[in-house]
Amino acid sequence: MNGETKKKSVGSVLYDDVMGGLRPMIPFVAGGGILMAISFMFGMRIGDNSVNQFAKILYEIGHNNAMLLMIPIFAGFIAHTIAGQDALAPGMIGGMIAKTTGSGFLGGIVAGFLAGYLVKLLNKLLSNFPEDFQSIKKLLIIPVISTFVVGIVMLCVVSVPMAWLNQGLTGFIDGLGTQNLVLTGMVIGGMMAVDLGGPINKVAYTFAVAAISNGNYYPMAAAMVGGVVPPLGVALATTLFKKKFTKDQQIQGKTYYLLGASFITESCMPVALTDPVRMIPAGIIGSAVAGGLAMLFQISLPAPHGGIFVTPVVEGAISQKLLYLAAITIGMLVSALIIGFTKKPLKEQEA
Numbered sequence: 075m076n077g078e079t080k081k082k083s084v085g086s087v088l089y090d091d092v093m094g095g096l097r098p099m100i101p102f103v104a105g106g107g108i109l110m111a112i113s114f115m116f117g118m119r120i121g122d123n124s125v126n127q128f129a130k131i132l133y134e135i136g137h138n139n140a141m142l143l144m145i146p147i148f149a150g151f152i153a154h155t156i157a158g159q160d161a162l163a164p165g166m167i168g169g170m171i172a173k174t175t176g177s178g179f180l181g182g183i184v185a186g187f188l189a190g191y192l193v194k195l196l197n198k199l200l201s202n203f204p205e206d207f208q209s210i211k212k213l214l215i216i217p218v219i220s221t222f223v224v225g226i227v228m229l230c231v232v233s234v235p236m237a238w239l240n241q242g243l244t245g246f247i248d249g250l251g252t253q254n255l256v257l258t259g260m261v262i263g264g265m266m267a268v269d270l271g272g273p274i275n276k277v278a279y280t281f282a283v284a285a286i287s288n289g290n291y292y293p294m295a296a297a298m299v300g301g302v303v304p305p306l307g308v309a310l311a312t313t314l315f316k317k318k319f320t321k322d323q324q325i326q327g328k329t330y331y332l333l334g335a336s337f338i339t340e341s342c343m344p345v346a347l348t349d350p351v352r353m354i355p356a357g358i359i360g361s362a363v364a365g366g367l368a369m370l371f372q373i374s375l376p377a378p379h380g381g382i383f384v385t386p387v388v389e390g391a392i393s394q395k396l397l398y399l400a401a402i403t404i405g406m407l408v409s410a411l412i413i414g415f416t417k418k419p420l421k422e423q424e425a
Contacts, residue, residue, distance in 0.1 A: 089347070094155025095186055096344050099148040104329075106140025107338035107379075109133075114380040114387065137379070144340070145173040145182040152186025157193040160212060164220035165189035168228050175233035179272035179340070184232050189224045196220060236273055255292065255369040262293055263300030263365015263405070267357040270304060271340035283378050291389065295373035296365035298337060299401045302381045303364050304357035305334030305342035306402070307409025311356075312345070315414040323348065337381035352416045360409025367401035 113132035146169035153165025168185025172178065196216050203211045246261075265278035282297035312319045312327025319327065323345050333341035346353045374389040375398070382402060388395045 091152050091155045095148045095152035098151045102140050102144050102147055103338050103340050106136040108336045109136030111336040111380040111383045114377045114384045146170040149182040149186040153189035156190025160216050161190045161193035163217055164224045167221050168224040171228040177232055177236040178276050181232050185228055193220050256366045259296035259369030260362040260366035262296040264358045264362035266297055266300030267304045267361035270343050291374040291376045295368040295375040299364035299368045300361035301337050301339045302334050302402055303361040303405040303409055304339055305330040306406040307357055307360050308342040308345050310406055310410035311413035317419050318417045335382045337379055353413055356409045356412035360405040363408050364401045364405025371397040373398045
């Protein structure tokens with residue numbers, strides 16, 4: 075009994091640490107993602123110099139600034155939750171390395187925990203440091219040592235397997251080719267939901283963006299619908315199956331309608347990670363269905379961001395735009411229903 079309690083306590087602490095990083099990150103994701111979506115509504119095109127200046131400004135703020143800070147903020151505040159203010163800098167630096175090396179959210183989690191527990195250890199080892207030199211310890215010794223260790227581990231250890239993973243997954247998708255469009259769409263859509271914005275998600279998204287540069291707009295449609303389904307599925311599940319979610323989760327779920335519609339896949343992490351065994355697979359299945367349908371319907375989407383807000387940009391007649399929305403709606407319903415039928419009621423969760 076005591077062993078089970080202790081084990082649950084450790085899991086609860088780790089969960090709280092991750093949530094400590096997620097909560098400060100969400101405003102950056104929301105602000106940046108929605109501004110990006112609006113930029114495409116105003117005609118933003120990647121690599122198109124003829125687009126109006128206002129759309130470029132929106133994209134610059136959203137993509138090149140707000141979204142750039144997402145993983146560093148995430149990692150930094152995981153570290154801050156663990157070890158306080160001293161861990162914020164090495165955590166954010168480790169998160170920035172995860173961002174620049176393509177390690178994504180998984181790398182950010184590693185950076186946050188590494189920085190947090192390293193700083194905690196350093197504070198313990200230096201607990202008897204002379205009182206007169208406390209400022210040197212706080213402002214020089216701990217930041218330098220922790221940043222050095224976190225940086226070395228992230229650059230020399232974490233980034234290597236992540237790079238192999240990305241290359242392998244990209245090669246796998248590329249190998250599917252155009253011989254089986256529906257299967258390709260299902261793989262791209264499902265990958266967008268596997269880690270909710272992490273390395274696997276980014277591999278699928280990068281593949282779709284690369285396809286745009288080659289004049290092939292079908293993979294982006296699969297990636298887009300695959301990315302909006304997880305938060306929309308969670309949002310709908312919290313609406314339809316209220317007895318299985320806390321009041322706080324229901325309130326958060328309402329925000330996911332807008333964030334999910336804006337293609338901010340990461341937004342649903344606070345609720346999805348409360349029950350990842352059931353909710354992550356539900357998102358993957360719903361996204362795979364939506365991605366497969368996007369390819370089946372031969373939806374062509376030249377915009378690399380925007381969710382449902384770039385529906386007018388979908389190429390073809392109005393019927394194609396409606397089919398784009400239909401793929402999203404079906405995927406969302408599939409995901410929400412799986413969550414609703416597999417997730418335990420609150421009373422059983424508490425037991």
